Amino acid sequence: xxxxxxxxxxxxxxxxxxxxxxxxxxxxxxxxxxxxxxxxxxxxxxxxxxxxxxxxxxxxxxxxxxxxxxxxxxxxxxxxxxxxxxxxxxxxxxxxxxxxxxxxxxxxxxxxxxxxxxxxxxxxxxxxxxxxxxxxxxxxxxxxxxxxxxxxxxxxxxxxxxxxxxxxxxxxxxxxxxxxxxxx
Amino acid sequence: xxxxxxxxxxxxxxxxxxxxxxxxxxxxxxxxxxxxxxxxxxxxxxxxxxxxxxxxxxxxxxxxxxxxxxxxxxxxxxxxxxxxxxxxxxxxxxxxxxxxxxxxxxxxxxxxxxxxxxxxxxxxxxxxxxxxxxxxxxxxxxxxxxxxxxxxxxxxxxxxxxxxxxxxxxxxxxxxxxxxxxxxxxxxxxxxxxxxxxxxxxxxxxxxxxxxxxxxxxxxxxxxxxxxxxxxxxxxxxxxxxxxxxxxxxxxxxxxxxxxxxxxxxxxxxxxxxxxxxxxxxxxxxxxxxxxxxxxxxxxxxxxxxxxxxxxxxxxxxxxxxxxxxxxxxxxxxxxxxxxxxxxxxxxxxxxxxxxxxxxxxxxxxxxxxxxxxxxxxxxxxxxxxxxxxxxxxxxxxxxxxxxxxxxxxxxxxxxxxxxxxxxxxxxxxxxxxxxxxxxxxxxxxxxxxxxxxxxxxxxxxxxxxxxxxxxxxxxxxxxxxxxxxxxxxxxxxxxxxxxxxxxxxxxxxxxxxxxxxxxxxxxxxxxxxxxxxxxxxxxxxxxxxxxxxxxxxxxxxxxxxxxxxxxxxxxxxxxxxxxxxxxxxxxxxxxxxxxxxxxxxxxxxxxxxxxxxxxxxxx
Numbered sequence: 001x002x003x004x005x006x007x008x009x010x011x012x013x014x015x016x017x018x019x020x021x022x023x024x025x026x027x028x029x030x031x032x033x034x035x036x037x038x039x040x041x042x043x044x045x046x047x048x049x050x051x052x053x054x055x056x057x058x059x060x061x062x063x064x065x066x067x068x069x070x071x072x073x074x075x076x077x078x079x080x081x082x083x084x085x086x087x088x089x090x091x092x093x094x095x096x097x098x099x100x101x102x103x104x105x106x107x108x109x110x111x112x113x114x115x116x117x118x119x120x121x122x123x124x125x126x127x128x129x130x131x132x133x134x135x136x137x138x139x140x141x142x143x144x145x146x147x148x149x150x151x152x153x154x155x156x157x158x159x160x161x162x163x164x165x166x167x168x169x170x171x172x173x174x175x176x177x178x179x180x181x182x183x184x
Numbered sequence: 185x186x187x188x189x190x191x192x193x194x195x196x197x198x199x200x201x202x203x204x205x206x207x208x209x210x211x212x213x214x215x216x217x218x219x220x221x222x223x224x225x226x227x228x229x230x231x232x233x234x235x236x237x238x239x240x241x242x243x244x245x246x247x248x249x250x251x252x253x254x255x256x257x258x259x260x261x262x263x264x265x266x267x268x269x270x271x272x273x274x275x276x277x278x279x280x281x282x283x284x285x286x287x288x289x290x291x292x293x294x295x296x297x298x299x300x301x302x303x304x305x306x307x308x309x310x311x312x313x314x315x316x317x318x319x320x321x322x323x324x325x326x327x328x329x330x331x332x333x334x335x336x337x338x339x340x341x342x343x344x345x346x347x348x349x350x351x352x353x354x355x356x357x358x359x360x361x362x363x364x365x366x367x368x369x370x371x372x373x374x375x376x377x378x379x380x381x382x383x384x385x386x387x388x389x390x391x392x393x394x395x396x397x398x399x400x401x402x403x404x405x406x407x408x409x410x411x412x413x414x415x416x417x418x419x420x421x422x423x424x425x426x427x428x429x430x431x432x433x434x435x436x437x438x439x440x441x442x443x444x445x446x447x448x449x450x451x452x453x454x455x456x457x458x459x460x461x462x463x464x465x466x467x468x469x470x471x472x473x474x475x476x477x478x479x480x481x482x483x484x485x486x487x488x489x490x491x492x493x494x495x496x497x498x499x500x501x502x503x504x505x506x507x508x509x510x511x512x513x514x515x516x517x518x519x520x521x522x523x524x525x526x527x528x529x530x531x532x533x534x535x536x537x538x539x540x541x542x543x544x545x546x547x548x549x550x551x552x553x554x555x556x557x558x559x560x561x562x563x564x565x566x567x568x569x570x571x572x573x574x575x576x577x578x579x580x581x582x583x584x585x586x587x588x589x590x591x592x593x594x595x596x597x598x599x600x601x602x603x604x605x606x607x608x609x610x611x612x613x614x615x616x617x618x619x620x621x622x623x624x625x626x627x628x629x630x631x632x633x634x635x636x637x638x639x640x641x642x643x644x645x646x647x648x649x650x651x652x653x654x655x656x657x658x659x660x661x662x663x664x665x666x667x668x669x670x671x672x673x674x675x676x677x678x679x680x681x682x683x684x685x686x687x688x689x690x691x692x693x694x695x696x697x698x699x700x701x702x703x704x705x706x707x708x709x710x711x712x713x714x715x716x717x718x719x720x721x722x723x724x725x726x727x728x729x730x731x732x733x734x735x736x737x738x739x740x741x742x743x744x745x746x747x748x749x750x751x752x753x754x755x756x757x758x759x760x761x762x763x764x765x766x767x768x769x770x771x772x773x774x775x776x777x778x779x780x781x782x783x784x785x786x787x788x789x790x791x792x793x794x795x796x797x798x799x800x801x802x803x804x
C-alpha cells in the first residue's frame with residue numbers, strides 16, 4: 001500500500017448466524033428452510049420497505065439487511081458454513097496458517113491442476129466440463145462427510161481437516177472458472 | 185398447514201393518498217418515463233403522443249436548451265453543441281470512453297469525469313443527463329397534475345460505482361427524489377415476471393444503445409433475487425451503427441470527415457441498421473458538405489458479417505454469469521430480451537442458439553424497463569398494500585477492493601454479493617511511529633490495481649505513535665441498496681478513533697450539487713430558499729407521518745421517558761413546520777431522527793422475531 005499499511009489478521013466478532021434464522025447449528029441444513037427464513041426476514045427489514053421512512057429507520061434497516069445478507073451468504077457457502085459451525089464449537093480452522101494436508105490428497109490436487117493446465121493449453125472446453133463434473137462429485141461427497149463428522153460424530157478436529165480439503169477444491173473450482181474465461 | 189399471517193400495520197405504509205411516483209429509463213439513445221395508473225403501468229407520452237424522448241441535448245449560445253426531438257433536429261447542423269449518447273460519458277474519464285475520436289465534441293479532461301465544452305459553457309455528463317431528466321419530470325408532473333413524491337431511475341446492471349453515483353447526482357440535480365437506482369434487467373424482469381406470473385430461473389439479455397447487461401434471476405413467490413450479473417458497459421447498439429458507418433466510409437472511399445458529415449453518416453448508419461431488421465437490404469444516401477453524394481446499399485448478410493464479433497462479444501458475459509450462478513443453459517426457464525438492439529435478427533438468433541430456446545420478446549423492448557421501474561416506484565412509494573407487493577434482492581456487479589503492497593487489488597466485497605452488504609478488513613502500520621495511512625479504493629476483477637477502476641483515495645491521519653504492526657486500522661466498506669459505496673476507516677487499538685467517510689472521486693460532492701442547483705435556479709430565476717423550504721417541509725411532514733404510524737404500532741416498545749422525548753421532538757418539528765425558516769425545520773427533523781434511532785432498532789428486532797415466529801408456527 002502506497003503509504004505503508006500491511007494487512008493484519010481479521011478478527012470479526014462471533015455471531016451465531018443460525019440463531020438469526022431460527023435454525024439449529026448443524027452443518028447439513030435444510031436449504032429450503034434457510035431460504036424461507038431469509039426471505040421472511042428480508043421482507044420485513046429490507047430498505048425497500050422503508051423508502052419513505054425517517055433516517056433512523058432507514059439506517060436500522062440498512063444495518064439489519066446487511067447483517068442478514070452476510071449471515072445468509074455464510075450459511076449458503078459449504079466452506080464458510082463449515083468454518084462458522086466449527087467456530088461456534090470453539091475450533092479455529094485457521095485456514096491461513098494450517099496448511100498441513102495428507103500427502104495423497106495433495107498429490108491428487110496436483111494431478112487435477114496438471115489436467116486443468118493441459119486442458120487449457122489444448123483449449124479443450126469439453127475436458128474442462130469433465131474436470132468440473134468430477135470436482136462437483138468430490139465436493140458433494142466431502143460435504144456429506146463433513147456433515148457426518150460435525151452433526152453425528154461431533155468430531156470437530158476431524159471436520160476441520162475436511163473443511164480445509166473442501167476449500168482446496170473450491171480454489172480449483174475458481175481456477176476452472178478462470179480457465180473458461182481464458183478460452184473465450 | 186397454512187402459514188400464520190402476522191399483520192403488522194406499523195411495518196407497512198400508513199393509509200394515505202396515492203403518492204405520485206414514476207419510473208425513468210435514462211437510456212443511451214432514448215429515455216422514457218412511466219407510472220402506475222389505476223394499477224396499470226403506463227408510459228407517459230409527450231404532448232404529441234410520443235413515448236420516447238431521444239437522449240439528445242443541445243446547448244445554444246443564448247443559454248437555451250433543446251432536449252429530445254428538438255435537439256435531434258439540430259444534431260446534423262450543430263454537432264459540437266448537441267450531445268448524444270451522454271450515458272457513455274457518465275462517471276468516465278477521457279481515456280475510458282470507447283471511440284471517443286469519433287465523437288464530435290470539444291472534450292475537457294476534468295478530474296474524475298470528462299466534460300464537454302458547448303456554446304453555453306462547459307457541461308458535465310451529469311448536467312446533460314439532468315436536462316433529460318428535467319424534461320421527463322415536467323412531462324410526468326403535467327400528466328399526473330401534481331408534484332412527484334419520488335422516482336426510480338434505472339441503470340445498467342453492469343454500471344460501476346462512479347457511473348451509479350453520477351446517475352443519482354443527475355436525478356438530484358433535476359429536482360427528483362430518487363427513491364432507488366434499479367438495474368435495467370431487474371426492471372425488465374419485474375415487468376415480465378408479474379405479467380406472466382412466472383416462477384423459476386430467468387436470464388435477462390439487455391442490449392441497449394450503449395451498454396450490454398446479462399442478469400440471471402430467481403423468481404419465486406414475490407421475491408426477485410438476482411443471482412449473478414455480468415456485461416459490458418461499453419458495448420451496445422451504437423457499436424453496430426459504428427460498424428456500418430466504418431463500412432460506408434470504406435465502401436465509398438471517403439476522405440477524413442468533418443464533425444457534421446460524420447454525424448450525418450452516423451444517423452444514416454443507424455437508420456440502415458433499423459431498416460435491416462425487416463428488410464434484406466438498406467440504401468444509404470447522404471449529401472456531404474463538400475457536395476459529394478454518398479449512395480451505397482448494405483444487405484443483411486454483409487451487416488451480419490461486419491457485426492458478428494459484436495454479437496459474439498455479448499455471449500462471453502452470458503456464459504460468465506451462468507458460471508457465477510453455478511448454472512447451465514438447461515437450468516434457465518426463459519430468456520427475456522430487452523433493449524432496442526435486441527430487435528436485430530442476428531442477436532435473437534445467437535441468443536436462441538445459445539440457450540436452445542426462443543427468447544421471450546412479447547413486451548416492447550424499448551418500454552419494458554420503464555414499465556418495470558414504474559412498478560417498483562409504486563411499491564417503494566408505499567402505494568401497494570402489503571401482500572400484493574414484492575421484494576427485490578439485487579447484487580453488486582463488480583468486486584470492490586483496496587490496494588495493498590505491490591499494486592495488488594485485495595477484494596473486500598466480491599462481485600455478485602447481495603446488497604446491502606458490508607465488510608470490514610483490518611490493516612496495520614509497517615513502520616515504527618507511522619502516523620498516517622493512505623487507502624486506494626478500486627473496483628474490478630483484475631489482480632493489478634492498474635487494471636481496475638480507481639474509485640477513491642483517502643488518508644487516515646493522526647495515528648498515535650506505535651511500533652510497526654501495533655496499530656489496528658479497521659476499514660469498512662458499506663454498499664447500500666442503490667449499489668453505492670461508502671468507506672470508513674478507524675484506528676482502534678489505543679481507543680483513539682479517527683474516522684473518515686469517502687465518496688468515490690467520480691461522484692460529485694454535495695457542494696458541487698448545491699452549486700449546480702443554485703446555478704440552474706439563478707438561470708430560471710427561481711428562489712433557492714423557497715425551494716429548500718418546500719423540500720424540508722415535505723421531508724419533515726413525511727417524517728412525522730412515519731413516526732406517528734410507528735408509535736401507533738409499537739408504542740409498547742418504549743419507556744414513558746422515551747415516548748415523551750419522541751413526542752416532544754414531534755411537537756417541536758410541527759411547530760417549526762408552521763414557520764418558514766428552512767434551517768430550523770431541518771434541525772428539528774434531524775433531532776427527531778436522532779430521538780427515534782433506538783426505537784427504530786427495536787422495531788427492526790421485533791420484525792425479525794416475528795418473521796421467525798411466523799416461520800416456526802408455519803412449519804409445525
